[in-house]
Amino acid sequence: MRSINTDVVIVGGGAAGCVTAGVIASFAPGAHITLLEIDCSADCNSTIASAFIPGAATRFQKQQDILDTPEAMAADICAKNHGESDYEITLSMCRHSANALHWMADIAHVPLEFAGEIHWLGHNTPRMHSHKLRSGIPIIRCLHTFLEKSENINLLNHTTAREIERTSKGAFRVKALSDGRELDIVADFLVLATGGFGGNPGMIKQYIPDMTDAWHIGAATNTGDGIRWGLTLGGETKLMNAFQGRDTIREDGTRVTPGVISEGGIAVNNSGVRFVREDLGYSPLSTLFRAQDGKFVFLLWDERIQGKIADLYIMIDALEKGEIHSFSDIKQLSEFFDLPGDRLKDTLDTYNLTPIGVQDEFGRLRETPVLRPPFYASRVTGSIAHTQGGLTINKQSQVIDESGTSINHVYAVGNDAVGLSGAGSDGYLSGNGWFFAITSGFAAGRAIARELTKSTNS
């Protein structure tokens, strides 16, 4: 059996694992880091996402004359999650966000830019950043390339961690299968970055029973390995029913952008009526959509909105798959979807009557112009995108036990750690996923680098 000795072993090469590895290498150039990834060219949640990444007080915002602070960002996150995340950790991650984004752009050479084309519900300040393609794929490709070029990082592709145990000397032994061969890795530090448990139907049934039969549109490899190992090593979990829900057209993850709603689109059920204030956000809406008759609803928007969102990667994808339908009038739309035409027309007329600045009958504040033909529509249901519950961590992303004590040299990042979205699907604010992946990775990377340089210098 092959065996490797390393300072740090990181399991999982999505956004969280990559940022952790890269940051350790940047701040502790003498460290040896080994990162295991099942398949770098397959989907992980970070590549499936459109990867709109929020960050506060970044230089990208400053270039747009946008004033923002970590405190304002933390306030938005906590308003959405009803104060259910740990405030100190939330603020700390917001404080890391600019440095994490700048590190990605300047050191890892990810071409990031300010992404201000859509108004994101719940963000009181524009703070989204992304790649120009508005996709996680090129970002992860850049990060992998950066790691591959780093002399002190060993990126083991086609490598699956299967078991992790503490050795009698306090190190970690990771038993893995690498290109079909058994591999033993012994490390002083362990980072769990396997991306949550959305792809594990048993865990979904156990922790989020209401979504047992819902489509899972995240990566199949997110089977909860990291959370399981963290528990075995003495960690505890929190908010395990938390998840990002998503309105979805097809089981393969085809979906429309949240901009459909935030720019003024509406949702109607198969009776042709609105049933909810759509500005709750797509995550809470996912469960409400599933509660409608037939579990499907219809999103309806118009040419003005389509003009703003048509170039986004996921809209192009949905259009190419024939899932964005356009109609010259409401009659044509209702006939296509077999909706009661008169009722749908009434619904639209009533929606259009609410003046800007006034709340409608569902409590949605009218902020956008009337919807007028030609119209666009898609049939969607609520799905589960990724899980937000996980191992309890401190501000350094170190796993802590039941008593609040940190577990020596064990870190959890990204969706292996409890996120900032509170319980259920309600508290997920757009961007919480990628944001937490890179900031928890940045925090872990800095903390591990500090420990490693301390031990080298002493």
Ligand SMILES: Cc1cc2nc3c(=O)[nH]c(=O)nc-3n(C[C@H](O)[C@H](O)[C@H](O)COP(=O)(O)OP(=O)(O)OC[C@H]3O[C@@H](n4cnc5c(N)ncnc54)[C@H](O)[C@@H]3O)c2cc1C
């Ligand atoms: C449809 C969808 C849309 C989203 N949109 C957004 C968005 O616009 N903005 C946003 O902020 N967030 C979004 N998110 C959430 C965001 O993508 C995730 O929260 C974030 O990418 C998680 O990063 P991660 O590194 O923790 O997990 P991942 O990116 O999933 O990486 C985990 C990696 O671990 C590997 N792995 C798992 N088990 C093992 C093992 N045993 N051995 C070796 N490797 C292993 C997997 O192969 C995977 O590559 C979206 C998610 C989905 C699914």
